[in-house]
Amino acid sequence: MIGKLIRTDFMKIRRKGIWFLAILGPFGVVALQMVNYGLRKDWFIQQDTFSWFYYVRNVSAFTPFALILGIVILASFMASIENETNAWKQLIALPVSKWSVYLSKYTTIGLLLVFATCLLTVFSLGFGVLLGLGGEIPYLDLIRYCFYPLFAALPILGLQLWIALVFQNQGFPITIGVFGVIMSYMAYFLPDWLIWKWPSLDNQWDEPLLNVCMGLVVGLGIYLFGMLDFIRRDVK
Amino acid sequence: MEYIVETKKITKRFGKEYAVEALDLKIPKGEIYGFLGPNGAGKTTTIRMLLGLMRPTLGTIQIFGKDLKRERIEVLKKVGSLVENPSYYPHLTAYENLEALRKIYGISKKRIDEVLEIVSLLDVANKKVKGFSLGMKQRLGIAASLLNSPELLILDEPTNGLDPSGIIEIRNLIKSLSVEEGMTILISSHLLSEIDQIANNVGIISKGKLIFQDSIDVMRKQSQNKISFKVDDCEKVWRFLISSGIKADFSEDTISMLEQNDENVATVVRLLVENGFSIYRVEEEKRSLEDTFLQMTAEERVI
Numbered sequence: 001m002i003g004k005l006i007r008t009d010f011m012k013i014r015r016k017g018i019w020f021l022a023i024l025g026p027f028g029v030v031a032l033q034m035v036n037y038g039l040r041k042d043w044f045i046q047q048d049t050f051s052w053f054y055y056v057r058n059v060s061a062f063t064p065f066a067l068i069l070g071i072v073i074l075a076s077f078m079a080s081i082e083n084e085t086n087a088w089k090q091l092i093a094l095p096v097s098k099w100s101v102y103l104s105k106y107t108t109i110g111l112l113l114v115f116a117t118c119l120l121t122v123f124s125l126g127f128g129v130l131l132g133l134g135g136e137i138p139y140l141d142l143i144r145y146c147f148y149p150l151f152a153a154l155p156i157l158g159l160q161l162w163i164a165l166v167f168q169n170q171g172f173p174i175t176i177g178v179f180g181v182i183m184s185y186m187a188y189f190l191p192d193w194l195i196w197k198w199p200s201l202d203n204q205w206d207e208p209l210l211n212v213c214m215g216l217v218v219g220l221g222i223y224l225f226g227m228l229d230f231i232r233r234d235v236k
Numbered sequence: 237m238e239y240i241v242e243t244k245k246i247t248k249r250f251g252k253e254y255a256v257e258a259l260d261l262k263i264p265k266g267e268i269y270g271f272l273g274p275n276g277a278g279k280t281t282t283i284r285m286l287l288g289l290m291r292p293t294l295g296t297i298q299i300f301g302k303d304l305k306r307e308r309i310e311v312l313k314k315v316g317s318l319v320e321n322p323s324y325y326p327h328l329t330a331y332e333n334l335e336a337l338r339k340i341y342g343i344s345k346k347r348i349d350e351v352l353e354i355v356s357l358l359d360v361a362n363k364k365v366k367g368f369s370l371g372m373k374q375r376l377g378i379a380a381s382l383l384n385s386p387e388l389l390i391l392d393e394p395t396n397g398l399d400p401s402g403i404i405e406i407r408n409l410i411k412s413l414s415v416e417e418g419m420t421i422l423i424s425s426h427l428l429s430e431i432d433q434i435a436n437n438v439g440i441i442s443k444g445k446l447i448f449q450d451s452i453d454v455m456r457k458q459s460q461n462k463i464s465f466k467v468d469d470c471e472k473v474w475r476f477l478i479s480s481g482i483k484a485d486f487s488e489d490t491i492s493m494l495e496q497n498d499e500n501v502a503t504v505v506r507l508l509v510e511n512g513f514s515i516y517r518v519e520e521e522k523r524s525l526e527d528t529f530l531q532m533t534a535e536e537r538v539i
Contacts, residue, residue, distance in 0.1 A: 001340075008336045015327050081325065090323040090380065093287040094340050095312040235289035 001096060005104035006111075012081050013108070021073060022112050025066045026120035030127050032062050037131055052133050052141070059124045060145040064184045064199035067153050070116060072177025074109045075160035076170045083168060088235050098231045106161055106223060113150055113157070121146040144208070145201075152198035152211040154219025156180060159195070162226030166233070238265045239298075240388050240420040241286065246295030248281050248444075255281040257444045258295070263388075263422055263437070268414050270435030270452070271424040274533055278444040279424045280320055283392050286422075287317050299388065313341075316386030318394055322377030326366040330357055330376055333365055334383060341384045351379040354409065370397040378406065382413075389413065389421045395430060407434055428529045442533040459528040463501055465491040465508075466517040473513050480507060492521070 013019075036058060037044065044050040082088050091101060121143055128137070160180075164173040180196045187200035198215055201208035241263035248256040256278040263269045273279050284290040286297060288308045297304040299311045324333050334348045352358045355375035360368070365376060374397055381389060391410070395403045411434055413419045425431050431438060431452075438455055440448040448455065466489060467473045474486040482504060484493045493504070501518070508515055 004339050004342065008339050011332065011336050011339075012325055012328070014332070084326065085321070085323045087323040087325065089284070089287075089289055089319045090317075090337075092289055093312060093315070093317050093319070094337065095309045096340060097309060234291060235284065 002100050002104055002107070005096060005100055006107055009078070009104050009108040013077070016077065016081070018074070018077060018112065021070070022116045023119060025070045025116050026123050029059060029062045029066045029120060030123040033059050033124075033127060037127075041131075050134060052128060052135055052138050055128055055131070055133055056124070056138065056141050056145050059120075060149065060201070063120065063146070063149045064153070064187065065181060067113070067149055067199055068156055068177070068181050068184050068196070070113065071109070071153060071157050071160050072174065072180065074112060075157070075164040076173050076177070078105050078109060078161070079164035079173075080170055083170075086236070092235045099227055102161075102165070102227045102230045105165070106157070106227075109157060109161065117146050117150050148201055148208050148212050149199040151219075152201060152215035154215045155195040155198070155222050158219055158222030158226055162222070162229065165226075165230055168236075239263060240265050240300060241422065242298045243286075244296045244298075246282070246285055246292040246297060248278075248285060248290060249293045254444050256285070256292075256441075259441070259444075259446050260449075261286075261439060261446065262449065263420060265420055266414065266418050267437050268410065268421045268423060268435045269437045269439065270431030271422055271439050271441065272428060272431050272529065273424075273426065273441035275426055277441045277533070279426075279441060280392055281444075282441070283317075283319055283390055283422070283424060286390060287315065287319065288312065289319075313384065314387040315390060316381035316384060316388070317390040317392075318377045318381045319390075319392045321396075322373045322380075324365045324373060324376055324380075327364060329362050329364055330368075330379075331361040333376065334380060337380055337383055343384060347383060347385070351382045354382060355379045356405075371399060371402050374398055375402075375406075378409075385417075387419060389419050391421065391423045393425055394423060395425070403430075410434055428526055432525055440529065440532055447532055455528060456525060459523050459525045460494050461523060462492045462494060462521040463496060464493075464517075464519050464521055465504075465515060466519075467491060467508065468514040468516070473508065476508075476511065476513070477504070482507075 033055070041050070044054070082091060092098060124146065125137070125142060160173060160177055163176060164170065167173055183190060183194065183196035184199060187197045187202055190197040192203045195218065198211045201211050203210055239262050241261055243259055243261040245258045245260060246256060247254065247258055259282060261282070271279055271282070281290065285292050286299070288304055300314065302311050304311055325336065328336070330352065331348060334351065338345065338348055349358065352361050355378050357372060357375055357379060360372070365373065368376065374394070378391070378394060381391065395406055398406060410421060410423065414421055423431070423435065435452055438448065438450065438452050439446055465473070470486050470489055470491060473491055474484055477484045477491070482493070484491050486492070505515065505518065
């Protein structure tokens with residue numbers, strides 16, 4: 001059942017430019033590094049930071065920003081596809097359970113984000129090679145710094161999807177989302193318990209894996225909360 | 237009689253307002269049930285509860301003899317519906333819209349062409365729904381509701397926005413579905429004329445309460461013309477008529493009888509005159525089905 005729903009959800013995002021967004025996001029992140037290294041390559045060499053180690057961290061400095069923005073847009077997009085002609089009443093009157101409808105939306109966004117993250121890995125690797133960075137290519141480090149933020153951002157995905165599906169008017173979820181994006185900009189100054197800090201992988205113990213674990217656990221919690229609320233609500 | 241839909245005292249409350257109150261809906265198998273009521277009477281809320289979109293505040297719903305709350309998915313497999321304005325994905329074609337539903341039902345792709353044929357949209361199957369007229373969107377909605385070959389079809393104001401020929405087409409379609417496929421159909425409308433032409437059973441809802449539920453023939457009987465008498469002492473006259481074996485009703489200052497042939501009216505008049513009652517007026521009250529409906533849904537007089 002859930003497989004069928006996910007397939008229909010992917011059908012519904014046809015011709016909506018969502019795939020384009022999923023490509024644009026990671027490309028944008030790497031493009032910022034193109035500017036960065038294009039302008040300051042000599043400075044990096046001078047500082048002795050022209051290496052894969054610093055490059056990977058430079059890329060990942062902009063990942064949270066793009067990731068959160070992506071989540072906000074995708075969540076509101078998924079909601080607006082059903083809201084547009086109130087297709088909820090048609091969808092929920094089908095022989096499907098409400099939790100699977102919610103899970104399907106969540107998974108669809110999740111898969112799009114995984115796709116975007118894979119692209120981010122490939123794009124960063126490609127540009128890194130193009131730059132001719134010194135030393136061996138740290139594949140594991142690269143993959144880690146691309147995928148860790150995604151897992152750490154799951155609570156934000158849960159939150160955004162929930163409020164996007166609950167509010168008819170997407171103004172509110174977008175506002176919260178933009179607020180989150182701004183927060184992620186100043187992640188360094190935020191306390192560790194704020195979910196918008198987590199995708200930056202920064203915490204006082206300097207252990208990125210901690211953010212991933214927190215993301216998974218709290219993400220699951222927020223997901224369940226949102227889903228139960230969605231099930232409880234009447235369809236207008 | 238076997239009922240496909242049977243609700244027991246379903247009630248829906250929004251805050252302090254009762255949108256639907258203690259509704260006992262009974263929809264017999266294979267019949268076309270007309271669900272009538274003015275705008276805002278609670279028709280759509282009731283239909284949403286029947287589809288499991290809204291949870292009743294109180295009461296239970298049984299469809300196909302199954303409890304909707306417990307076996308919602310099983311029930312919905314055999315229900316087709318079109319609630320209020322049709323829902324569709326404007327950026328997808330008509331075919332893709334139905335495909336998105338077909339995948340979930342898990343039925344054969346052939347059925348999409350079949351239902352598009354039924355609502356005569358086959359030639360625009362690959363056009364985006366965005367560009368459809370309201371009537372075409374409505375037909376697409378009906379096609380979607382027929383996709384799973386349902387045993388119970390729930391149509392909420394299905395002729396909204398259709399032109400006269402479209403309305404006749406849909407009406408004929410609904411009739412043929414009932415006759416040929418033995419489908420049970422619930423069709424809601426605020427227009428009695430609409431229901432009068434297709435339904436065998438009627439339920440009338442007003443201000444959230446079911447005020448009439450029976451076959452349309454019973455309703456027609458209630459709408460028969462009446463002969464009313466204005467006389468000097470109503471109660472006395474009424475007693476006299478009853479004791480003479482003549483059926484009559486009395487209310488305030490009139491005596492009324494269901495339509496009689498001329499001979500019978502003459503007999504009653506003669507009887508009254510011979511027995512010394514004064515007759516001020518004898519009037520014929522013409523009532524259409526529409527009048528009965530309006531009277532039923534009027535605030536003061538709840539039957």
